[in-house]
Amino acid sequence: MLDTEEIRLDQALNRVLSEPIVATEDLPSFTRSTVDGYAVRARNTFGATESLPSLLEVVGEVVMGQPPSIEVKPGQAARMPTGGMLPTGADGVVMVEYTEELDRRSVAVSRSVHPLENVIQPGDDFRAGQEVLQAGTRLRAQEIGLLAGLGRTRVKVRRRPKVAIISSGDEIVPVERKPRFGELRDINSHSLAAMVAHWGGKPQQLGLVPDHLATMQAKCEEALTRGDICLISGGSSVGSRDLTLEALTSFEDSEVLVHGVAISPGKPTLLVRVGAKGFWGIPGHVTSAMVVFHVLVRPFMSYLSGDSPSLEQGQPVRARLSRNVASKQGREDFVRVRLREEDGNLMAEPIFGESALISTLVQADGLIGIHRHAEGLYAGESVEVIRI
Amino acid sequence: MLDTEEIRLDQALNRVLSEPIVATEDLPSFTRSTVDGYAVRARNTFGATESLPSLLEVVGEVVMGQPPSIEVKPGQAARMPTGGMLPTGADGVVMVEYTEELDRRSVAVSRSVHPLENVIQPGDDFRAGQEVLQAGTRLRAQEIGLLAGLGRTRVKVRRRPKVAIISSGDEIVPVERKPRFGELRDINSHSLAAMVAHWGGKPQQLGLVPDHLATMQAKCEEALTRGDICLISGGSSVGSRDLTLEALTSFEDSEVLVHGVAISPGKPTLLVRVGAKGFWGIPGHVTSAMVVFHVLVRPFMSYLSGDSPSLEQGQPVRARLSRNVASKQGREDFVRVRLREEDGNLMAEPIFGESALISTLVQADGLIGIHRHAEGLYAGESVEVIRI
Secondary structure, three states: OOOEEEEEHHHOOOOEEOOOEEOOOOEOOOOEEOOOEEEEOHHHHOOOOOOOOEEEEEEEEOOOOOOOOOEOOOOEEEEEOOOOEOOEOOOEEEEHHHEEEEEOOEEEEOOOOOOOOOEEOOOOOEOOOOEEEOOOOEOOHHHHHHHHHOOOOEEEEEOOOEEEEEEEOOOEEOOOOOOOOOOEEOOHHHHHHHHHHHOOOEEEEEEEEOOOHHHHHHHHHHHHHHOOEEEEEOOOOHHHHHHHHHHHHOOOOEEEEEEOOOEEOOOOOEEEEEOOEEEEEEOOOHHHHHHHHHHHHHHHHHHHHOOOOOOOOOOOEEEEEOOOEEOOOOOEEEEEEEEEEEOOEEEEEEEOOOOOOOHHHHHOOEEEEEOOOOOEEOOOOEEEEEEO | OOOEEEEEHHHOOOOEEOOOEEOOOOEOOOOEEOOOEEEEOHHHHOOOOOOOOEEEEEEEEOOOOOOOOOEOOOOEEEEEOOOOEOOEOOOEEEEHHHEEEEEOOEEEEOOOOOOOOOEEOOOOOEOOOOEEEOOOOEOOHHHHHHHHHOOOOEEEEEOOOEEEEEEEOOOEEOOOOOOOOOOEEOOHHHHHHHHHHHOOOEEEEEEEEOOOHHHHHHHHHHHHHHOOEEEEEOOOOHHHHHHHHHHHHOOOOEEEEEEOOOEEOOOOOEEEEEOOEEEEEEOOOHHHHHHHHHHHHHHHHHHHOOOOOOOOOOOOEEEEEOOOEEOOOOOEEEEEEEEEEEOOEEEEEEEOOOOOOOHHHHHOOEEEEEOOOOOEEOOOOEEEEEEO
């Protein structure tokens, strides 16, 4: 797991807590009214109705932000703003809708309240000493709000994983260069960097490397220096893949952990451990690179970030498949789908096409995985869609 | 709608295009192989089987990134890496799995290919002159990749909306101050800022303002200068709300557009137009503020951002309600829910509790809305969950 850093609260959105947060005080710290009305002794309202209201003496008004100086004695009431502190003696608040002030000194209450009605008490939110957030929590707006409520201006979080990104291949040119005939602009560096950033990492774009061993070794070494995780995409052809493998295994203390995975697209994926770092070799086709990122690299990033498994934004959504999809057994097939609403149901419509084409990804909203033992899925089946 | 700005591609993730993108060239720009194998004339493989392979003469090897100098004539084949350019004469590629090189000059092909098999052609992705992305598209990783593929290093997008945020109330103190008895720390500034940032806006935190007219007017004026949209939260009590209304309507060319909405929590919401800007008065309870943000302010931000309605990350997810929920008619009730998986179904479990308590939001993953004509929802019903 990555080390931690202390950051300002206003920078903490979507970061992962590295410490548990314990309430140092009760929240709220005093008994408050949740409505506008009159603070009363509940017992003095028992039996009150519109035809037979309780008449109470108004002894004053609670001022926001100040402990009230007044006391509510039997038969008395105090004007109460929402959020104000309950005066001594009072144990409930009658909503203003059920009252009528007869003059400045008396109010008629036409509905009874039970003790503690329309108030929140110290600790109703959280008690002093209670663990309110666990380490590993990804901070959303509500957790940021809670930290503010507890007076935390700074918070300890896991460092964001730095992900070094290289594109390889003799046919690839940088985006700013006009490709010559037979060349193509680098797409994967940019789409991988965007995915890394979207999922909470810090992309380090290292650019291109040709299919040349020494140059590749030097570039991979730079990646290992700069990244917590390293990605090299490209090398769709056998020769190119072999070269990547040779470059990565040339490092001291390196070990091939994965050499080919049973998914499609994305089969020729490589994972080499170099020292304490993971170096992923990702196939060059745009779709393969995206599938491998979501299925393999993203969980790896989450783990390094100390993210606890939770129903976060990236959770798959359920949809119904709009038509039959065939699949080869022996591998998990990932199929691009477009999501659309139909009669209130979310439908996943498969998009077919070469995995080298980015147009199919631009049309797609997600991926569905088909189990390696399945021969396909039927129209109408419920599927989990990984949002892309 | 907001004006536009031109930004670098590596800053463009999740931004909204303000211009349509037209392909200036075919993508891909040449006929490429999608597999490793041999470029052939398809007709020379017709009828080839394992027992009766076609024997072809190997005339050379295609090199990545270069237009091949070789030509494939009838009865010939060329070694072909994935992604390489098809040589003149060839119209398909046989996968290496179905070939056997007998010597450096000849290969046996044991399966037939049809013309254009295992190749992608110029324009298969996009044709020159085609509109590939519409204005209003929110840029995901795949659109970033496409822009890179088309050589766009810069792109025109809508400016992110600046959202000025004020918290009001005499009982509220800044997060860094220890509240005295009867006071509370400012939560809403921080949770609203986090929501604004999460949904693509630029929060401008202007801090606190007491319930004092002239001070409030000055602070609101600052908000109008700094924000494209302005939010003032707090003022849960009638007196405080009246003061906010008075401050906002004191500006020249101001008009009350909304004064109370039929939702719960969130009823005492205010929208005042001041000149060309919208100023929202948001109830002070943390839950009310969050509901009003998601239900009312977020669509307003989206509209200003030029966001086209689409199934983006914020789209509600469908779940099944775990138990009955009652609701009052005449208003849309928003109920906090926790999401959990049960037998492969996503369940939405209602969380009840005072809307002043942030603990209920920390437990929650979303909100469900109950129609104002409904008296509630039954357990097992399918509901749309707005992720929070």
